[in-house]
Amino acid sequence: MACEIPSISDNVVKHLLKLYSNRNVESMLHHLSSAPKITTIRANTSLISSQGACAKLEEYLKSLQTDSEYVVSVHPVLKDILLVVSTSAQKELKHHEKHVIVDTSCGAAILRGSDVFAPGVLAASGDLQKGDNVSVYADLEKQHRKGDKHFNLFKPKYFVGNGIALYDRKCLFSQNEAMSGVAISMTASKNQLPSFANLPSSLFFPQNFPSVVVSYVLNAEKNDVILDMCAAPGGKTTHIATLLQNKGQVIAVDKTSKKVEKIKEICYKMRLTNVSAFCYDSTKLVDETKNAGSLKEPPFSPNSFDKILLDPPCSGLGQRPQLRYVISEKELNSYPVYQKKLIKQAVQLLKPGGCLVYSTCTLLPQENEEQVAWTLKTFPELKLVKQSPCFGNPGLSNFGLDERDCERVQRFDHIYTNATHSLEVPTGEYATQCHADTIGFFIVKYVKNVT
Numbered sequence: 001m002a003c004e005i006p007s008i009s010d011n012v013v014k015h016l017l018k019l020y021s022n023r024n025v026e027s028m029l030h031h032l033s034s035a036p037k038i039t040t041i042r043a044n045t046s047l048i049s050s051q052g053a054c055a056k057l058e059e060y061l062k063s064l065q066t067d068s069e070y071v072v073s074v075h076p077v078l079k080d081i082l083l084v085v086s087t088s089a090q091k092e093l094k095h096h097e098k099h100v101i102v103d104t105s106c107g108a109a110i111l112r113g114s115d116v117f118a119p120g121v122l123a124a125s126g127d128l129q130k131g132d133n134v135s136v137y138a139d140l141e142k143q144h145r146k147g148d149k150h151f152n153l154f155k156p157k158y159f160v161g162n163g164i165a166l167y168d169r170k171c172l173f174s175q176n177e178a179m180s181g182v183a184i185s186m187t188a189s190k191n192q193l194p195s196f197a198n199l200p201s202s203l204f205f206p207q208n209f210p211s212v213v214v215s216y217v218l219n220a221e222k223n224d225v226i227l228d229m230c231a232a233p234g235g236k237t238t239h240i241a242t243l244l245q246n247k248g249q250v251i252a253v254d255k256t257s258k259k260v261e262k263i264k265e266i267c268y269k270m271r272l273t274n275v276s277a278f279c280y281d282s283t284k285l286v287d288e289t290k291n292a293g294s295l296k297e298p299p300f301s302p303n304s305f306d307k308i309l310l311d312p313p314c315s316g317l318g319q320r321p322q323l324r325y326v327i328s329e330k331e332l333n334s335y336p337v338y339q340k341k342l343i344k345q346a347v348q349l350l351k352p353g354g355c356l357v358y359s360t361c362t363l364l365p366q367e368n369e370e371q372v373a374w375t376l377k378t379f380p381e382l383k384l385v386k387q388s389p390c391f392g393n394p395g396l397s398n399f400g401l402d403e404r405d406c407e408r409v410q411r412f413d414h415i416y417t418n419a420t421h422s423l424e425v426p427t428g429e430y431a432t433q434c435h436a437d438t439i440g441f442f443i444v445k446y447v448k449n450v451t
Contacts, residue, residue: 104324107138118179123148161189210441222247232259318440373400
């Protein structure tokens with residue numbers, strides 16, 4: 001059975017009902033299950049100009065030889081951001097007789113333009129042969145085990161597009177061969193988004209629009225010492241470093257060693273020399289016994305950083321496309337507790353007069369507005385300040401913030417498009433669309449008072 005909304009656990013729906021009406025919750029679920037229609041690509045302007053990147057991206061899209069036509073433009077305000085939009089009419093895709101079932105993570109990636117990689121394949125038609133046209137479905141209820149032959153018609157599936165099998169079934173599920181590459185080359189995805197897999201990673205970084213805004217809000221300056229506390233996968237770290245034009249010092253911290261190595265790899269490819277990346281637990285970053293100003297390795301002494309970015313682990317109920325979101329209430333409640341631990345460290349590490357930017361990719365107020373209210377109450381030395389640039393909506397009232405505080409935060413939430421901040425400069429049609437049709441996100445900026 002094809003399904004048009006994601007699989008969301010009842011406890012999460014209850015949280016959404018506290019924010020939106022019944023009708024708007026249904027709208028939000030449809031919104032979460034789709035990818036943004038405009039893709040934002042960040043150009044590495046330390047190696048290529050915006051116009052040069054635009055021309056190179058246009059050339060790349062033409063080389064894909066797809067049926068869709070795309071327009072590439074430079075964002076009118078954020079000049080390192082390229083907007084990619086399909087101008088082709090949405091086509092009704094044919095469902096092929098042969099099929100492949102993938103997990104929801106793979107399905108979401110396909111909707112953003114990816115091919116199907118072998119580890120994401122759960123099941124396939126018993127007679128699947130190399131070169132077959134196949135329809136690809138995401139398994140919303142985890143009903144298939146690796147290697148299943150049968151398509152369960154009675155369980156919710158999400159159609160994501162069509163492709164061509166690069167292997168036959170026997171090869172695909174052979175236990176003697178560790179498959180890791182592309183298994184299905186997608187010819188048409190439901191969202192008509194192109195694949196950016198072969199873009200030069202030294203020049204381009206696909207990044208959700210609000211994640212790009214965060215680095216601008218931080219407003220890094222050439223002599224700043226900046227800390228990115230939860231840096232993986234490295235998008236914001238490398239953006240900050242690029243905006244600094246390899247000046248200043250950016251220290252990136254993440255507690256997973258493989259992710260830290262990946263950040264180092266990206267920095268090397270982008271020729272960014274002002275980043276130091278460390279594997280460390282950011283809930284233990286402060287060492288009050290350490291000599292002030294020692295930044296060779298964590299932990300660090302209090303008041304060490306001019307600016308801090310804290311984009312902590314969050315519930316992620318804002319990411320798109322979201323095809324399956326099942327989480328226990330206990331796990332959901334654990335995120336605000338963990339975030340508070342990180343905030344406490346950030347406040348200690350921030351210099352007086354410095355700024356702290358906090359962001360999440362979730363819609364839930366307990367990680368956003370309520371977290372801001374707690375922070376302001378717990379740390380009176382912090383002051384909420386106006387953000388620039390500002391493309392999101394004001395924060396939600398009735399969650400601990402007064403009207404003035406709500407105006408000082410940015411919430412990217414398509415349900416509340418009737419209450420937008422006034423933009424500082426006019427923007428074009430595609431830019432305006434990408435501001436609204438993006439992932440759910442939240443940004444807040446504090447300044448630490450000078451005592």
